[in-house]
Amino acid sequence: xxxxxxxxxxxxNWVINVVALLAVAGLYFYVSQKGKNKATKEDIxxxxxxxESIKNSYAVFIENIKARHLLRxxxxxKRLAVHQEAYSLLRKAxxxxxxxxxxxxxxxxxxxxxxxxxxxxxxxxxxxxxxxxQLMMNNELIQQATPKQDELIQKTWVGVEKAFxxxxxxxxxxxxxxxxxxxxPQEDQ
Numbered sequence: 782x783x784x785x786x787x788x789x790x791x792x793x794n795w796v797i798n799v800v801a802l803l804a805v806a807g808l809y810f811y812v813s814q815k816g817k818n819k820a821t822k823e824d825i826x827x828x829x830x831x832x833e834s835i836k837n838s839y840a841v842f843i844e845n846i847k848a849r850h851l852l853r854x855x856x857x858x859k860r861l862a863v864h865q866e867a868y869s870l871l872r873k874a875x876x877x878x879x880x881x882x883x884x885x886x887x888x889x890x891x892x893x894x895x896x897x898x899x900x901x902x903x904x905x906x907x908x909x910x911x912x913x914x915q916l917m918m919n920n921e922l923i924q925q926a927t928p929k930q931d932e933l934i935q936k937t938w939v940g941v942e943k944a945f946x947x948x949x950x951x952x953x954x955x956x957x958x959x960x961x962x963x964x965x966p967q968e969d970q
Contacts, residue, residue, distance in 0.1 A: 902951030
C-alpha cells in the first residue's frame with residue numbers, strides 16, 4: 782500500500798497538454814464542420830440555380846404554348862371561311878371550263894384573291910393564284926384540242942389539283958387533344 786501512496790501528483794504540464802489536445806481537437810472539429818457547412822451551402826445554391834433554371838424553362842415553354850394557341854384563335858373564323866371560299870371558287874371555275882362564262886369566273890376568283898389573299902395560308906395563297914392562271918391556260922388548250930397539247934393540258938391540271946390540296950391543308954386544324962412535349966432541362970446545359 783505504501784507504493785500507491787507514493788505516486789507523485791500530476792504535474793501542471795500534463796493538464797496543459799490535455800487541455801491543449803482538447804482545444805486542438807475542438808478547433809479541428811469546428812473547422813471541418815465549417816468546411817462541410819460551406820460545401821453544403823455551395824451545393825444548395827447550385828441545386829437552387831438548377832431548380833430555378835428548370836422552372837424558368839417550363840414557364841417559357843408554357844408561355845410559348847399560350848402564344849401559339851392565341852395565334853391559332855386570332856381570326857380563325859375568317860381564315861376558315863376564306864379557305865372555304867377559295868376552295869368553292871376554284872371548284873366552280875373548274876366546272877365552268879369550256880363554257881361562255883368561264884373567263885368571268887376566273888376574273889371573279891382573281892378579284893376575290895386580291896381582297897382575301899392575306900387570310901390564306903402562304904402556300905394556299907400562292908397555289909390559288911397559280912391555279913387560276915393555269916385554269917385559263919388549261920381552258921385555252923382544251924379549246925384548241927390537239928393531241929400534241931394533251932400533255933400540256935395534264936400539266937396545267939396538276940397545278941389546279943395541287944391548289945385544292947394546299948387549301949385543304951391550310952385549314953387542317955390541330956386535334957382537340959394535342960399531345961404536349963415538354964423540353965428536357967438537361968439539353969440546356
